[in-house]
Amino acid sequence: MTDRPYYTFNREERNLAAILYHLLLSGEENLKRFLELVDHKPEWSVDKCEVYFEYAWLRDKWHLMDKEVNPNEVKRNWVEARLPPSIKPPSVDKGIRAWNEFFGLTKKPSSKHIQSPANWVLAGIHPSVQGNAFRKLAMLKWAFNIKPDLVIITGDNRAVCVEAKVESGAGKYPTSKSDKAVWKARLAGEYIDQLDCQRNLFERVLDYPVASPGSPNPSVRFVLLDNEGKGQAVVKGLSWSAVFTEMKTLNSHAMVKKSLEPIVKA
DNA sequence: AATGACCTATTGGGTGATGC
DNA sequence: GCATCACCCAATAGGTCATT
Known part of the structure; x- marks a missing residue:
């Protein structure tokens, strides 16, 4: 059972997101590098930013x-x-x-x-x-x-919201059979994409300003972090290999470096 | 390749009984 | 008037499998 360490075949996306969380809060450069990767210019200095895992505000x-x-x-x-x-x-x-x-x-x-x-x-x-x-x-x-996987508060009314995926794609709401039937009966239209739910959370419920389409510097930058890194219309795409290649692991436990070896680009 | 049905694991939160 | 507890309801994510 112990012929190989778990990190060589772990498929749990929360585990990868947790490693990223660790890296973002380690050293001085990683958070800054990450924000650059997603084209987000923080209003606060990076040491004043707040970083949250499973954001249930x-x-x-x-x-x-x-x-x-x-x-x-x-x-x-x-x-x-x-x-x-x-x-x-x-x-x-x-x-x-x-x-x-x-x-x-x-x-x-x-x-x-x-x-x-x-x-x-x-x-x-x-x-x-x-x-x-x-x-x-x-x-x-x-x-x-909903609980976005990773949220970085970067200044007054500014944030980055990251949804992390490994094998599955972004989901749709409603999810249950009965709720889908209700959805159709009430003429509520198309199902709602998981990322649209996250945008609704920040822009309509938490009152972050709504960005105009294509805005280069929106109040909230939405990121889909997966193996492809393609993103969507108003959602910035980022791949695990791109992000982990940019992160420094100097102060991390040796396991972190070993875990990331297959993902990081040479 | 994408979608839907169904399944497991897990969590949050409300009620009401209990004991102090 | 409180905590605490078991119990119950309702929800979530994400996996597998069948269908399209």
């Missing part, structure tokens, strides 16, 4: 709202400020349970807590919500569920 911001004097009021207002104008959930006097039920929590809706959009049930969302409005509601829900 929204989920944890929601949790933080429990510290408020009136969490339910804060949460309700936060969500309603981000709904399409045509969507009118039940008013405060109808109670918390009715509000949760409007968003599909029909089996066991809480009467005490405004529940996280992460838990909304697409099939149960109020039948008045159709088409584009339904699509936007679903994307708000998914914004709470």
Whole structure:
């Protein structure tokens, strides 16, 4: 079983992303080199940048709202400020349970807590919500569920968002059979690309400025990191070999260098 | 080559019982 | 009035396999 070390046949993309995370935070040059590779000019000096693995900001911001004097009021207002104008959930006097039920929590809706959009049930969302409005509601829900693999905060309202893949491609939402059926029944249009969900998270939910198409210096640079490095229309492509070839491993454990040998270009 | 169905592993979060 | 716990629901990613 131990005739060869695991790193010679590891196929887990999170493992590669974790090695990259380690490198970005090691030494002085790697983060700077990485930002150059994705054409992102930081507003802060690199030592002020923040680097995160599995970025679940929204989920944890929601949790933080429990510290408020009136969490339910804060949460309700936060969500309603981000709904399409045509969507009118039940008013405060109808109670918390009715509000949760409007968003599909029909089996066991809480009467005490405004529940996280992460838990909304697409099939149960109020039948008045159709088409584009339904699509936007679903994307708000998914914004709470997704966790971009690697996020670098590079200055006020500026960031790099990296989705890492090894063998599989970027996914589509919805994912379950039942939710796809609901999607079609509500006339919500094409399925949503995983990268579009990430753009929605930053640009429509977290209020980072939306870049104009083809902008050379967008507020948020979206990167698809995989074996091909081709990217998409507004998503910068980057390959594992390109990025690891640029990283210095001087201060890393020997295993890091051995792991990357087959990937790095000679 | 791309898509969809189905599967496993894992996680978050709400409820209600329990004990202090 | 609290933590803590088991339990349950609902979700995610990504793998395999069959189909197109």
